[in-house]
Amino acid sequence: MEMLSALDATFIYLESEHSPMAIGAVYVIDADEAPAGFSYDAWYALVKDRLKLSKVFRERLVEVPWDLSFPYWIRDPGFDLDNHLPRVRLPAPGGMAELMQLAADTWGRVLDRDRPLWDITFVEGLDTIPGISKGSFGLVTRVHHAAVDGKASAETMAAILDVTPEVRVVDDEDTWEPEELPSTLGVITRSWLNVGKKARELAGFVGQVAADSVSLQGEKWVKKIEPPPRLLSAPPTIFNQPVDSKRTFWGKNFDFERIRAIRKVVPGATVNDVVLAICAGGLRRYLSTRDELPGKPLVAMAPISVRGDEEGAGNQVSAMLVNLATDIDDALDRLLHIRSSTKRSKVHAGALPANRITEFLPSETLAAAARVYTRTRLGGHHRPFFNVTITNVPGPPVPIYAAGARVHSAFGMAPILDGLGLILVIISYYGRISIGISSCEEMVPDPDYMAECFEHALAELELAISRVDPAKLSSVLKTRHGETPETSDPLQAFRDASEALDRAIKTLED
Template sequence: MEQLSAMDASFLYFETANAPMHIGGLTIYDQSTVEGGVLGFKRILENYETRLHLARSFRQRVVRVPMSLDHPYWIEDPNFDIEFHVRHIALPKPGNWRQLCIQVARLHARALDTSRPLWEFTVIEGLDQVEGLPPGSFGIMSKIHHAAIDGVSGAEIVAAIHDVAPDATPVPPEKPWVPERDPNVLELLSRTYVNNLRQPFKLAGVVASSVPALAKVGIGLTAGKLKTAGPVPRTRFNTAISPHRVFDGRSFPLSEIRAMKSAVDGATVNDVIVTIVGGAMRKYLESKNELPKDSLIAMAPISVRADDKKKAAGNLVSGMMLAIRTDIADPAERLTAVFQSTKSSKELTNAIGAKTLSDYSQFIPSTLSGLAARLYSNLGIANRIKPFFNTVITNVPGPQIPLYMTGARMVTHFGLAPILDGMGIIHPIFSYCGQITVSFTACREMMPDPDFYAECIQSSFEELKAATTGAEVPSVKPAAGPRKKAGIRKQASAVRKKVKPAAQLTA
């Protein structure tokens, strides 16, 4: 039995009916690399079952302390059932990209069952008319609660279910798995009593270590040596959210992103991605006649993991605020401004200490957090107060070598993430095998036309590419309102072609 940290527990406390707090993704696989060319669902299920020992999140469930007097605990679930967590569905005909995005958004909108281990994988077949995919491709939509993992610790899950060769076999467990019994009330309250005695001493230590840094920041801001990201304007994405979701994304060659960053000395891949997202949000809001005068502000999560915590589960993150320069029309000028904004934000974050906010989060009161989250949602407070930021851009570097799941080659991966009241759109970024995907999850009421926003992302990429490398900008640009989307780009080739109907997964 292991207690959740305050930060991990906060994702349970802040979950509401309209805001389930899980992360995940849509991963697409090519089953032609499987022996025989056909992969059955039972084989997928069996393969996952042989790997449960490789990531502790798979069989752990939450046990709450009575009256929420302390943070919950993880226990090894004695009633674990893998068939509850791995499901199997198919798209209706014709099975195109738009249908896939809608189905993924519906699955993502549903909260996980907190009485069971906090994850679900759904195998999706029937991707018959998705342009650019190899014949026989299928998807797996993953959902894992944010209380269990962050972007970095999620790498443990990726490593657990994938191999670097199609015929690899998982390492067997060193010892048999042993479930745990549910702790009784007396045990939980006894632990709570001891923890509460320790808290004041822990808080005193954190305050003592952070006071010098905070004083330095105050002096730096007063003297103008440090700068904040700027005011946060209100947009359509910064009000109370509905329970409905939309999802979409685009894929780009990582080599082209790297070529773009060379236009600004010192710029990074992340600066280019932020510039592309800034351009896309500018285009989208401009088409609605809702573009604010001030730049939109994004929160970028920062890992604060020490080397000895690289494989630890849970959340070890902080964050910094970035101006994504939606106030600048020229893409090359926007990249330069984003680079300067990122540089200033890093200086401010380093002065405070990225780990400081993470340390203070350990003292979130367990009793009041859930109540505060429910009141914030039920009273529509997000509609009345100034937003803290406009969106989140979270970049998770992935492996640059091919991965395989039950022998099927991983073709591409698009991220999924939670949204909140006051922050109705989030942009997960994932790189894999020479490609980088820019996806988004948003409230359907705020963004009724996700395919159009995906076109805005594509157009922003093309314009920045032309401005930084001299490439030609396509003549067709996104118009206001929904547009028919061609689909994701092919990973293995620049040549586009329609694929044949995909082979069905066998039972």
């Protein structure tokens, strides 16, 4: 038995019928890039062979009576792989809309807590997706957020997938053995044994945080940095209401080189800054067309993985708040403001790791607070903590394969809550970056249109950079940020991306 961390347990306590707490992804597999004989049976055999590579696959939850402690994971004595690998066929015409709807419907259902909290749906009948062969396949994954964070979820899928068309042979012996379900008295006794351990850990944790905070405040350069946005400082938006149970989802790919070309123009900017600027521009456009754009800038929460190489499953995250500058009309100016905001937030996010602060709250207190918050739908009736979550899950820069079939695209999903009804999952994979849009029917009934708004925002940013005078850009950067471009002509990298610019202008003209 292994006790969940406080952060992992919070995802159990927050779950409700209208807010399932699973994360997942849609993987699209082109039939033309699948080996002969690729089928559900081949996929089933592969997963069965890889179960031994991750404990997540065969562990189920055991909850403690009266929430006297956080729940436990045990090796499931009733594990049956058939319960975790459903098979479906898309309804006609088998296009992107049908695939996205299937994924949304799947993620709108709560996982059965009497089983390991995951499943992977094998989808057949992808017949009319642009750029994909008729008769292609898909995988819709789902795993409870209590079991993994975004990075660990990707690593769990990596246990099943390969980086070559050849299916690797896993020779490791499967030493897994099931555990008996513990008695009520057994879990209560074990829970109380953890109280003293937590008390000892608390003293060390408080001391470390205090030392980190004092060190941070003592740095003269930190005092000159404007603090990042605060919790509850975000303006109310249509995304910050009670969520309904009908999920909406859409995924869209972007050429990584287009984003990299923009990054090279602005010194100190990161790929993440550019992606945030694309999201900001897209959200500004989407809200404007609905006459719902607030005068104050939107605030995004961006989870930061603090997972070490040996951390295993579970959630290992901190977080930063970022001003998305949606009150700024100029796309380049918006990027510069976001770039500055992320730098400030990274500095101030370091002293207090989110994955540790909840560890020392009494379990019954944390459970009661989370459940009251969920059941009363309180989240949609106070000023938002922030407006949108934008999480970045790094994927492999090389192709990945499922039972020998190359994965063409990957689109990520994460759960929404009352008051936090929009989450954007960014996945980088093999020369592309995808944005997965997760929301509900009440807030974002047209996620495909929001995806087009992101495409427009990228094109708008490309166009803004292409038209700026290099000397003016240097002056702006030096005046506002005390910096100069990496080269005498900061637009040279962008000129090299003329093909991307042509696409941008065409998009704007359309």
